[in-house]
Amino acid sequence: MLRRFSLAGHQPPTDRHARANTPWSIRQTLLFVLVPAVIVLLATTGLLLMRSANSSVETAIARGSLSLTLAQARELQNLLAGCREDAVALAHKPVTRERLHDFMEGAAAARGMVYAEAASIPAGPDDPVVLLKSDGRVADVSPDVAHRAQNGPLTLPRKATSLKPGQVSLSALTEVYYPPMGLGFEPRQRNLALFRLTTPVAGPDGRPAGFLVLSIDARAARNILSLYNSPQSPILGFHRTRENRQSLFVDGQGWMLFQSEDVTEPTRELSVAGVKPGLSGDTGSPGYDGAFRPAPDHEAYWRMIEAIRQGHAGMERAEPGFGPPKIASSDDFVGYAPVRFAGGSDDKTEVVGGVIYIDRSLLPRAAQFDQGNILFLATAGSTLLLAALIVVLSGRIARPMTRLADALREMRHEGHLREIEPPGGAAEITRLGRVCNRLIAALRAREVTLGDSRDGAPREALPLEMKPPIAPKARQTPDEPSDAQPPTSDPFGDASLSDRQRGTLAALLDRGVFSRQDYQDAGGDIPQRTAQHDLQDLVGRGILDKDGRGPATRYRLRRGSKR
Structure with a gap:
């Protein structure tokens, strides 16, 4: 039996046994199976986490942009509400030239370039009083020049005749052109963009004795938008990257009236040139040639206008070409909010326009870049660590099996059956060693049974x-x-x-x-x-x-x- 066992060890393996052997070791199998699986798992998990994190980042930025949009709309509402209170207080009793002049000078000293024009239009045959402010001075405008002015203050709107004392009407943005004159100014023409407040003037008997017109310089409203888009913003909580961000004021008909500008240029003329290059549409609204209205195919813009008409605020994804040119590859977040005005003494308000704020941020791209770096480093580090663990563990797993195989190989070459030492290692390998010893014991028992007797053959x-x-x-x-x-x-x-x-x-x-x-x-x-x-x-x-x-x-x- 021992001789047969020894000779059998020198015979080459058959094809059936050769095909059953795997060409890979335990270490190779673990490396080629576990490492790609872990890489795919980490990459998939990382991409899903990146997508979720980017969505959260974008939501946070959108909320901040909407808050800034609401803040600008609220500040414009406060401006209109304060001007309305001034008009009602001034028209509480008959408006004389002296009262109106003192008011214009006081408002200029206290509030800057809020009022550019004021007019008192009596109900009787008396001449109207028209005052114009320019370069910090207030001067009278003769009735003749006032009548010759394009969109002058002496032409009252239709709804002004139905107003009661204490009620104020707000006109659309109007472009006013005064011909050259020399009353208090150098002879030159005057172009103004104004919002006019009109209210009845109370007479001695309580009946309307005329009308008061206070004209708000639209640049004062524009400067509010410029302030909130500047480093001097009152709600600036952190330093932001340099990027072309823009605020727009629009009316209910979808006309873009003016945009924010550099806060250091408060007297700059109104314009929408920064936002309309990538848009198609109409130029010039009734009463204001500088307005621009995008074409109906700009669906995102008109969705915002419709929401503003209904008094809703929200966020919208910007379409390509909307807004000023970009400095970097940033993401756009467009917020919109309505601007309301209360013309009466009650709390009922009407939407007179809206603010559209084009916010741009590099934070989502920066977050994606950082997350991509972290994912790459985590995947590479995990892969290297896993490979090292596989090398160590496969060595510990295979070493006892190698010792067992070497012991069996030595026994085959010796031609003598003997019990092998337990190879140690895991419980499965120890069990395999015991099974081998039992097999050897069975072979030895068969050798004894089939061997020669004591007197021997x-x-x-x-x-x-x-x-x-x-x-x-x-x-x-x-x-x-x-x-x-x-x-x-x-x-x-x-x-x-x-x-x-x-x-x-x-x-x-x-x-x-x-x-x-x-x-x-x-x-x-x-x-x-x-x-x-x-x-x-x-x-x-x-x-x-x-x-x-x-x-x-x-x-x-x-x-x-x-x-």
Whole structure:
């Protein structure tokens, strides 16, 4: 048997065995399977997290942009509300030239360039009083020049005739042209863009004695938008990157009236040139040639106008070409909010226009760039760490298996069956080592069973050549033939031993001293009670000697019982 085992180890493997072998080691398999899987998992998770984080960043920026839009609209409402209060207070009693002049000078000193024009139009045949402010001075305008002025203050709107004392009407943005005159000014023409407030003047009997017209310089409203788009903004909470951001004032008909400008140029003329280059539409509204209205195909813009008409505020994604040119590749966030005006003494208001704020931020792009770097570093670091762990763990897993394979290879070259040392390692590898030892024990038991008897044959006995064992006379049945052959010679001196006892003792021949657990392992996980019974039987037959008691019991094969 040993000779056959040794010769079989030198035979080349068949194709069936060669195909069953994998070309990859455990380390290669783990590297080629786990590393790509972890990279895909980390990349997928990182991309999903990036998308969620970018959505949160964009939501936060949109909320900040909407807050700034609402703040600008609120400031314009406060401006109109303050001017309305001035008009109502001034028209509370008859307006004389002196009162109107003092008011214009006081307003210029206290509020700057808010009022550019004022007029008192009496209901009777008296001449009207028209005052014009320019370069910090207030001067009278003759009725003749006032009548010749384009869109002058002496032409009252239709709805002014239905106003009651305390009620104020607000006109649309109007472009006023005064011809050259020399009354208090150098002879030159005057172009003004004004919002006019008109209110009845109370007479001595409580009836309207005329009308008061206060004209708000539209640049004062424009300067509010410029202030909120500048580093001097009253709600600036942090420093922002340099980018072309823009605020627009629009009316309910969709006309762009003016845009924010540099805060250091408060007297600059109104314009919408910064936002209309990428848009198509109409130029010049009734009464104001500088207005611009985008074409209906700019759907995002008209959605904002419709929402402003209904008194709603919100955010809208900018379409391509909307707003001033970009300095960098930033994202646009467009907020809109209505501007309301209360013309009466009650709290009822009407929408007279709206603010559209084009905010631009590099933060989403910067966040994506930072998150991409973090994802790359995390993926690369995790991949390297995983590869290192695979190399270490695969080595620890494969090393005991390699030792086991080397021990079996050495045994094959030696041509001698012997018990191998447990390879250690994981529980599965230890179990594999025990299985190998049991297989070796079974081969050795088969060698003993098929080997020569004590008086010996010159070669191994093959299974077909072996004669069946004959039971002792005490165990023979009466029907058994009397010419039965005598039992063959037994290596343990007792032919009545069971195959399990023979095989287990054969596996323990080289051990010398062994325990009950060793007997169980050598026999292939023999149950404890069966092992105890076998050992007691072997001790009673005189094949084994027993030393000790309890867990310290050890068994030794008697010298006369070995082959």
